[in-house]
Amino acid sequence: MESVCVLGAGSTRYGKLEDSIVDITVQASVDAIRSAGISPQDVKAGYISNVFGIADKQVHLGPVIMSSLGISDRPSLSIESACGSGSVSFREAYANVAAGFYDCLLVAGTEKVTHTGTEWTTTYFAYCSDFFHEGSAGASFPGLFASMARAYLTEFGATEEDLARVAVKNHENGMLNPKAHLRKRITVDDVMNSAVVASPLKLYDCCPFSDGASAVILCTEEFAKKTGGDYIRVTGSGRGGSPAALQGREHITTIPSTRLAADAAYKMAGIKPKDVDLAEVHDCFTIAEVVDTEDLGFFRKGEGVEAVREGRTALNSEISVNPSGGLKSKGHPIGATGVGQVVEVYDQLTGQAGDRTVKDARIGLTHNFGATGASCAVHIFESV
DSSP: OOOEEEEEEEEEBBOOOOSOOHHHHHHHHHHHHHHTTOOOOOEEEEEESSSSSGHHHHTHHHHHHHHHHTTTSOEEEEEEEEBTHHHHHHHHHHHHEEEEEEHHHHHHEOOOOOOGGGHHHHHHHTSSSSSSTTGGTOHHHHHHHHHHHHHHHHOOOOOHHHHHHHHHHHHHHHHHHOOOOOOOOOOOHHHHHOEEEETTEEEGOOOOOOOEEEEEEEEEHHHHHTTTTEEEEEEEEEEEEEOOGGGGGGGGGSSSSHHHHHHHHHHTTTTOGOOSSSOOOOOOOOHHHHHHHHHTTSSEEEEEEEHHTTTSSSSSSSEEOOOTTTTHHOOOOOOHHHHHHHHHHHHTTTOOOGGGTTTTEEEEEEEEEEEETEEEEEEEEOOO
């Protein structure tokens, strides 16, 4: 296997964007290419993650993006895996570089949904679940994650205030991220007094609908060294699956796909959870971050809320979780989210994260899942 590296990264801001889905994807891709110090002609293929291109009247995005970059002869692949699309796209690109098929690839994730309105966007998101058993019966994602939250609070004696602290922490981090969607400092009282979306989850327990695009350049280490630019190594990659419907799982306070993907990634990287300095995890709802940190092995089951309560997941603490602000504050343009996590880790490990820098960080992890965790990918990165 070839040693695989991330050579460059770029991103639009996340939020409500006026430009088309093609325009924002090209913007992020050009930023990544420039960051890598290469030209579009150096890119041998493209992997584009997107879920609801049809909402912006453009599916089959790959060839459109490659054509816009002036490399229409290069092959591309458009990938959809619900909210986990970005990490799955990254994984497929990683596998192709590792196998020696290509020495330099573009991975871009993108989404445009804010223009469709809350009702339609919520409906689109519901299509990502096991729709026959869940969405068509009226179970939206807030409702499904609320079920997980209620079960967790009951089983482990946690409180709604504990969940609120996750939101407060991530908004603090988001304040330091100029590209974050929700750059607003909040308090536990703000969360507790916000409108109930699906009890026990309130408005500030939920991530926003966001537009945005992120991109990275993946290459062999030999290629990276020739450019002379900053790069980080991909040392671990894992994927896992869970029953598509929440009702099909033995326990709803854990996500099996996360454990499977993490175990594979840790084994490949030759590290333990305690070795990770920073982690970008899938916090679509506050309960998700708590469950994620436990399933990733950072804390024992039931202790994730204690860690938040004690400040052990804050910036520059025991483990910096979601220094970007996470989905909760940075935003969640679902096709872009997994790639955006890689952008953050690249920036962190190459000293480009500014005020939110995790000091002396050497190992970073990304965790991104689709739906309620039916599919998941975990990646581990190390500085050079």
